[in-house]
Amino acid sequence: xxxxxxxxxxxxxxxxxxxxxxxxxxxxxxxxxxxxxxxxxxxxxxxxxxxxxxxxxxxxxxxxxxxxxxxxxxxxxxxxxxxxxxxxxxxxxxxxxxxxxxxxxxxxxxx
Amino acid sequence: xxxxxxxxxxxxxxxxxxxxxxxxxxxxxxxxxxxxxxxxxxxxxxxxxxxxxxxxxxxxxxxxxxxxxxxxxxxxxxxxxxxxxxxxxxxxxxxxxxxxxxxxxxxxxxx
Numbered sequence: 215x216x217x218x219x220x221x222x223x224x225x226x227x228x229x230x231x232x233x234x235x236x237x238x239x240x241x242x243x244x245x246x247x248x249x250x251x252x253x254x255x256x257x258x259x260x261x262x263x264x265x266x267x268x269x270x271x272x273x274x275x276x277x278x279x280x281x282x283x284x285x286x287x288x289x290x291x292x293x294x295x296x297x298x299x300x301x302x303x304x305x306x307x308x309x310x311x312x313x314x315x316x317x318x319x320x321x322x323x324x325x
Numbered sequence: 326x327x328x329x330x331x332x333x334x335x336x337x338x339x340x341x342x343x344x345x346x347x348x349x350x351x352x353x354x355x356x357x358x359x360x361x362x363x364x365x366x367x368x369x370x371x372x373x374x375x376x377x378x379x380x381x382x383x384x385x386x387x388x389x390x391x392x393x394x395x396x397x398x399x400x401x402x403x404x405x406x407x408x409x410x411x412x413x414x415x416x417x418x419x420x421x422x423x424x425x426x427x428x429x430x431x432x433x434x435x436x
Contacts, residue, residue: 247424256329256415256427257368302368304425311356311375311421312383317367 218303220316227293228324235288235319237303244309246286248277251300251318260288260301293323327352329428331416337434338406346401346431348416354426356419357399358383359391361412362430368415374399375421406435 219238227233237246245264249257261270263279263286270277274291290297304315329350338344350357358373360383370383374393388410390402399418403410411434417425 245422249427254413254430254432256429257417257425259424259426262424304368306422311373312381313358313370313373313425314384315360315368317365 218305218314218316220301220303220319222319223317224320224322226322226324229294230292233290233293233321235301235321237286237288237316239284239305239307241307242283243279243305243307244283245306246279246283247304248286248288249302249304251302253300257302290321293321295323295325297321298323327426329416329418329426331414331428331431333431334429335432337436339436340407341405344403344406344433346403346414346416346433348399348401348428349397350399350416350418350426351397352418352426353396354418354420355396356421356425357393358417358425359389359399359401360415360417361385361410362415363412371401371414406433408435411435 221236247262248260251257261277266281266283268279276289279286300318302315302318332347355376359371360368362368369385371389372391374380414431416428419425
């Protein structure tokens with residue numbers, strides 16, 4: 215079955231550092247979503263990418279989807295403690311609105 | 326305020342005692358979905374609904390039931406809960422094809 219692999223599984227960075235989280239699929243995706251989750255809480259939508267080569271930014275977070283629509287990266291510039299949490303990528307792999315998610319990347323930002 | 330609400334937020338029950346977790350959204354979304362989140366396994370879809378009276382299985386539907394009699398409500402029913410259904414459950418809703426809005430989660434423990 216379709217899976218989304220996220221890397222790294224966890225990340226500890228010093229405040230102010232840049233970081234990148236990756237999400238990889240073995241098949242072409244119809245839509246790729248990035249969410250952030252505070253520990254034990256609900257997911258908050260960050261960005262949605264649908265077109266190959268698409269790139270979106272919001273504040274200090276930039277997400278990209280490669281041309282083949284199989285890999286996405288989430289880049290945080292000048293990280294802050296408020297960026298800490300779990301980042302999950304999600305996708306609709308077959309265009310049927312049956313969603314799958316990666317296992318998440320736990321980010322800790324040291325002040 | 327646009328939101329997805331779930332009740333209860335926390336529940337401890339015993340094996341075999343039927344329970345229902347309610348989910349309600351006030352955004353007039355057609356699409357609603359239930360997920361469970363487990364350590365190491367990530368977020369997995371249980372059931373989803375494209376509209377009233379239209380429901381379909383996700384990746385892990387065994388042991389669960391849902392109904393969609395009204396657009397705003399999508400209850401999750403565990404007819405005979407077992408310990409392996411101990412998990413963190415999330416309800417979500419969206420306009421079809423758009424980002425999902427997640428509820429705050431229900432932490433269920435089955436003894």
